Amino acid sequence: METLEPLIAEHPFFRDLPREYIHLITGCASNVRFDAGQYLFREEDEANQFYLIRQGKIAVEVFTPQQGRLLIQTMGAGEVLGWSWLVPPYKWRFDSRAIELTRAISMDGKCLRAKCEDDPRLGYELFKRFSAIIAERLHATRLQMLDIYGTSE
Amino acid sequence: MVTFIYFNYMITENNNSFLRIEREDLQGLIEALAESGYRVIGPTVRDGAIVYDEVEKLDDLPAGWTDEQQPGSYRLKRRDDRALFGFNVGPHSWKKFLHPPNLRLFQAKRNDKGFEISNDNQPAPDLVFLGVRACELHAIAIQDKVFINGPYVDSVYGERREKAFVVAVNCGQAGGTCFCTSMKTGPRAESGFDIALTEVIETDQHYFVAEAGSERGVEILEKTRTRKADESEKKKAVEIVEFAASRMGRNLDTTGIKELLYRNHDHPRWEDVASRCLTCANCTMACPTCFCTTVEDTTDLTGDHAERWRRWDSCFTTDFSYIHGGSMRVSVKSRYRQWMTHKLAAWIDQFGTSGCVGCGRCITWCPAGIDITEEAAAIRKNELQRENKEQQDGNA
Amino acid sequence: MNDPMMPSIWRIKNYRTETADTFTIDLVNEHGQDGMTGMHFQPGQFNMLYLFGAGESAISISGDPRNKDVLTHTVRAVGTVTRALARLKRGDVIGVRGPYGSPWPVVEAIGNDVLIVAGGIGLAPLRPVIYHLIAEREKYGKVTLLYGARSPVDILFRQELEKWRGRFDMQVEATVDNARQGQTWHGNAGVVTGLIPRAGFDPSQTTVMICGPELMMRFTIIELQKRGIEEDAIHVSMERNMKCAIGLCGHCQLGPEFICKNGPVFRFDRIRDSFRKREI
Secondary structure, eight states, X not given: OTTHHHHHHHSGGGTTOOHHHHHHHHTTEEEEEEOTTOEEEOTTSBOXXXXXXXXXXXXXXXXXXXXXXXXXXXXXXXXXXXXXGGSTTOBOSSEEEESSOXXXXXXXXXXXXXXXXXXXXXXXXXXXXXXXXXXXXXXXXXHHHHTTTSOOO | OOOOOOOOOOOOTTTXXXXXXXXGGHHHHHHHHHHTTOEEEEEEEETTEEEEEEOOSGGGSOTTEEEEEETTEEEEEEOSSOOSSOSOOOSOOTHHHHSOSEEEEEEEEEETTEEEEEOOOOOOOOEEEEEEOHHHHHHHHHHHHHHTSSSSOOHHHHHHHHHOEEEEEOOSSOOTTOOHHHHTOOSSOXXXXXXXXXXXXXXXXXXXXXEEOSHHHHHHHHXXXXXXXXXXXXXXXXXXXXXXXXTOSOOOOOTTHHHHHHHTTTOTHHHHHHTTOOOOOHHHXXXXXXXOEEEEEEEOTTSSEEEEEEEEOOTTSSGGGEETTEESOOSHHHHHHHHHHIIIIIHHHHXXXXXXXXXXXXXXXXXXXXXXXXXXXXXHHHHHHHHXXXXXXXXX | OOOTTOOEEEEEEEEEEEXXXXXXXXXXXXXXXXXXXXXXXXXXXXXXXXXXXXXEEEEEBOSOTTOOSOEEEEEEOOSHHHHHHHTOOTTOEEEEEEEXXXXXXXXXXXXXXXXXXXXXXXGGGGHHHHHHHHHTGGGSSOEEEEEEESSGGGOXXXXXXXXXXXXXXXXXXXXXXXXXXXXXXXXXXXXXXXXXXXXXXXXXXXXXXXXXXXXXXXXXXXXXXXXXXXXXXXXXXXXXOOSSSSSOSOTTEETTEEHHHHOBEEEHHHHXXXXXXXXX
């Protein structure tokens, strides 16, 4: 797995993470690819990983009985998908599907959680980075909820 | 093509001679103006107030009347003399003659190609404004900046303004809501008139000291029975205005007022005044400088004829700031704040002058007696306390 | 002197439905000067459109400033006048007066990267800028258009966006708040501010032009400032009630500014104080 270390280090999500931590978490990483249309995960699946997207585009969707798949977010290179692995009961709340050929690094959540328990400083560093992402997604969600382009009627 | 030349008022040594006109000879001045083709508009008593309307003879003027003004209160009272201008300002201002409250902008008629638009503006009437106070001269000068000194000219205003013959009258008294000295707009008429009068009443004589401010003012005075005013008469006229200046009913501290209001957008006083303000828009209608208008479109029953009208509007309505989705100023607080901040602050950025002339109409005609000078002082006072407190904290 | 409140008569040459509530009209002036049937205007300017008996509405010009043959407006039917305008058809006539207002800084932007952020109908007043940039492409650095809409069917000028996206000399990213199954959409989902990290620009050499709902502009400015864009490089187009369009009716005031004559396009640092005050 040594070859993944530089890829992880250059991903924006892990920018400026100390070298020893990069090395440590590389042990939880694996290289993955998804063809267009392929699901990364589905709602209610166990959430045991997150993805550093390197290339391609993935969609976050929710299935509604009347409207079918509802697309709520897309993500591309440089972005991070998934934080359900951080929070019990570690289940995905949405579907995720590759829209085009996507290459990513999959980080094993169980493995990472264990490393975080062992080294709370690493844990705190990861939680800081994820809380920024969670906050950003929450802001975005609120804006979407406001339907700012819609008419007020 | 209308050429706009407004400030052809000139004060030169030759014209600056002061004349004495006996009270009864003022009739001659009105007649001279009428003979020159003018309709004379002046103060007259109607419905318990002194308003501006057509006057033909001295008896039409409010002879022997005065007005008592306080926040939310206006009363006419008898004077113990026969003064023709022994009062201050009433609910009307000259703006209704220069900036009509209702104006048809155009008519549209359907035709075989769709429709056509025509503008049937009548030529402006030749009006004399008789009895214009110093604050009102300043109000007119302020509206000049709005309507004719910007990139776009309101030609209706411009034409009326160019034609209007202005007879100013200096104030011999100050009303309970007057604060022209604070705004540096009075009580003496300094410029912007064709003729200026000061009414002098003594036990045995009653006359006017007149001065011409323009060529046409000189011409009219030549047609009026006058004699040269002597030094004591001129001195008397000056003293009368000085007396008025010493009797201001109100005071407004304008030091740094623009910055004061801009930085106090969230001052609690706005909530306080909002609890009293009825958003009735009286202040904006009575104000001699408020210029906002809206438009209304109408069609007749056949649907073949449409008109577009312009009407005075007020920033105190929620409709005023409505855009699809809602009004920008929903709270009463925001609407009072807009009016006062515009008047005393934003106006300075927009037109290089305050929008307030200290005439006191907004105070007198407010049914809740809201006093712009008191509101400004309240904001200043609280802010001063805050600054003092910071200073004390700093020293501690 | 022409009375600035008098419209001239223009005929609808083309009417196109853009989205469920938005349409575009091409107008010609049969009595135009020098045989010109269009209008000279600068990107960002607007006209007052008068509909017989119904009234006027301020509508930005959405066409190509180089096109002297037609005058193009894209209108969203949300008010009394605009809903009535939506019912017009080819051959009908309306009144037009203008153009009014300040332009986008296409001249000041020469030599810079240009970042355009548009939301909803806000793309309409920016389209003349895009036409201009394409026509004089060599004068500008990187050109990026970020566009946010409610859903794929609400995307304005979709074919043109796709055409621009296909150019090698500009980056075009569109995003929707959400997309339903069956709505053909291969673009992004999420808020328009989420696209900003993908835009390539040099913060010290970029001119930004933003038009959309005020809330969207507010959040966009915050995102841009995080990325080192200075306030004086940001330009926004503001909207307020307008009756006269010439600074005389008082309706469109925003603090000391009259949106109609000092705006609608403002350099952000010049209106920052008013922009952040509530109910101003």
